[in-house]
Amino acid sequence: MYDFAYQKPASVADAVKLLAGDPEAKAVAGGQTFLPVLKQRLNKPSLVVDLAGLGLSGIKQSANALSIGAMTTHATVARSAEVKKAIPGLAQLASWIGDNQVRHRGTIGGSLANNDPSACYPAAVLALGATIKTNKRAIKADDFFQGMFTTALEPDEIITEVEFPLPVEKSAYEKFRQPASRYAMVGVFVAKGPAGVRVAVTGAGQNGVFRVADMEAALAKSFAPDAIAAIKVSPEGLNSDIHGSAAYRAHLITVMAKRAVAAAG
């Protein structure tokens, strides 16, 4: 790893100032992706700005929203009684990310800002029609994810919290893991809530998370696995590698979507 300067600011404003003042500066949340990237020398920041001192961790519930602070760890979301009750699929998804140790450090904000095409959280955020709040604005999930490792975030913009609209009537996530790395080869989140019926797929698309309109329309009429059993997703634009062809992943999307619908009940 190349060396770098390190700062741990105590306010969002100070963090933004540090990031804005240095084009080579990078923010670190939980660091579970960022540190491996640095070790591989794929990135060479001059300054690492640690967001752990900004007080952005915690889960709040109001009548019509569940808000999760950007620095809330996967372990906290997975174990939260509030999340389990309000959006069980979201707690389930968090409990399947990485392993215990990764979940103790990794955060929802870090996962979203990175937008790894195999990350789990983007599927939940898109399917649940969540809003990503930053130091500058509120960004709808539909506008946030802009392709592999690309988001609507500006260089000096920090996610502060993620707001999931309530009530969520149904939610479930099913993930087909790459057998060695355990990353999502195909992960499907299905939800029925204030944003309507949505189906979001991660792991499969070359450009990251995407929605499946045909499945959403079918499930809006009848929320049952059989309603989508005959829907085929085109392999065009899907990942193809030694672990599985694009056609294989396309097939898996329907399989995992059916399982998710069944799990959502």
Add this chain to the structure above:
Amino acid sequence: MPKISLKVNGKAVSAEVEGRTLLVELLREKLGLTGTHVGCDTSQCGACVVHVNGDSVKSCTMLALQADGADVTTIEGLAQPDGTLHPMQAMFREHHALQCGFCTPGMVMSAIDIVQKHPEGLSEAEIREELEGNLCRCTGYHNIVKAIAAAFPLMHQKQAA
């Protein structure tokens, strides 16, 4: 170089570190606590697991600077000063839960966290699932799982008492 202060195995320590210094490098190279191992250095294998503020983490995937002010426990901090082993260590010995021993410090640290986080009880399948982040190349999982199951009542009895 920035200076950090933290608690390691109950003792206050401070050290000068680089931005890129990993927590595991601080523990092994600066503090001489070589019980924490580096296996893969890519957060897969779990040989480097320690506890930071009561949670198991991979110390190869955390900066030393991120541990400034933290309370860290390593494998060296488990046994009593008189040498009495932690119940998890004792059960690892009792059930022969190690062969070469390289993964053992991380396994023990993860196992203690798993048992502490599940006071409601753990099935064998749950123990195996929870051990996802720790790899054993000697395929010793069977006895590791047995040791964890055996340590469960001892640890929770001790906490209740």
